[in-house]
Amino acid sequence: PLPLYISAMCLWLASPIFATLPFLKCSSEDISLPRMPEVTMLSVAAERLENYSLIAEVANPERHYDINLNFCNVTINYGHECWKDNVQVTVWLPLEGWNGRLSGIGGSGLSSLWTYNRFTPAVARGYAAVGTDAGHVRNPLDATSWVLDTAGNVNFFFLQNFFALSQSEAAVIAKNVITDLYGQGPRYSYWDGCSTGGRQGLTSAQRYPTAYDGILAGAPAINGATFVPAMYYPKFVMDQMSHPLSQCTFDAIRNATAEACDNLDGVLDDIISAPDKCDFDPYSLVAKSFEGSEEESTISTNDAAVVQRLWDGSRQTDGSLIWYSMSKGTCSDG
Incomplete structure (x- = not known):
């Protein structure tokens, strides 16, 4: 046994x-x-x-x-x-x-x-x-x-x-x-x-x-054959779109998402513990400004598109997930 x-x-x-x-x-x-x-x-x-x-x-x-x-x-x-x-x-x-x-x-x-x-x-x-x-x-x-x-x-x-x-x-x-x-x-x-x-x-x-x-x-x-490539998916998306997402922009979208969905689990702790219930749309932030590292910046359509693709995850041609996607509210460093 x-x-x-x-x-x-x-x-x-x-x-x-x-x-x-x-x-x-x-x-x-x-x-x-x-x-x-x-x-x-x-x-x-x-x-x-x-x-x-x-x-x-x-x-x-x-x-x-x-x-x-x-x-x-x-x-x-x-x-x-x-x-x-x-x-x-x-x-x-x-x-x-x-x-x-x-x-x-x-x-x-x-x-x-x-x-x-x-x-x-x-x-x-x-x-x-x-x-x-x-x-x-x-x-x-x-x-x-x-x-x-x-x-x-x-x-x-x-x-x-x-x-x-x-x-x-x-x-x-x-x-x-x-x-x-x-x-x-x-x-x-x-x-x-x-x-x-x-x-x-x-x-x-x-x-x-x-x-x-x-x-x-x-x-x-x-399941290394699937999850290891999925770890590189964010970089793949940004390279494919020729649109690297700055740390400040990612943090701004992440913080807005947490503000919208944090309380869905009944606890306000800046953690989205019920991501499946979170229907926040990153495109709702397009043209909105936020404080960047040096000056005020604005979220673009491409910024929202990158985040949405990360949330959607890497997929096969038939639409099925290759591996689990990035959860809404996930933090990133670099």
Whole structure:
């Protein structure tokens, strides 16, 4: 059966059942590397870190938990035969107060693991945490350094690492490290990811259902063949119409839309929570003036046309949506 999809509260409120378990060693000599099919272990390192501080960017109501952490930082590098890759797995293990659980940390954008700011709240709560770079540079916005080989062809080996395989291997490695250093494996293992991390969670559930007992897959970045092109649709529209929309103009139309439709959900908070009920017409603003960055400006017919096309969304020739359109009231920066 597939793992249960659990809420964030279940992750953070789990009781520290192994809180009294001693942890006295942080040495690579105590780690026996696991055997995995067609995998060659390249290196292992362990470093004891004390009073480590990193303020997490993720939502964390108890931010003081992110400072003065004491943990063992284990780094393992391995490669696949004939793939010419070098995958790095990072495992953080609390020096004391381990709660008997493992938290797998997901990536962002085009990176299997971006930063370690999701490790800190996990370790602060007593979890051992694991993440993998999938064998490529941690850059969420640019995959050119790894997605193509030297001949300019798609590197399917590296793509497979990014897509699914490395998450499963990281779980195997982390559980092995935990068993070696704590003397017993994790009682439960959870996955925590958003966007690309959410997609990784769904992929793990489908392909490696025994890797984790529970999966928190937030905003999973699935259906990439349609939603990624849709992300570029606003620029496509403005380029096609030869009419770039200034930030001030967009903000003026957005603010007028929010003023007209904000109260449709019964709450005045500058957020349109009922966009389907909003029938605001951007053309009603044509020829109306607003304060720009330097001087008073006027909304043109082309300004309204751009916004209307963004609201209509990218469509097939038969009129069906390719992907969801920009919601009315959406903010834009740049």
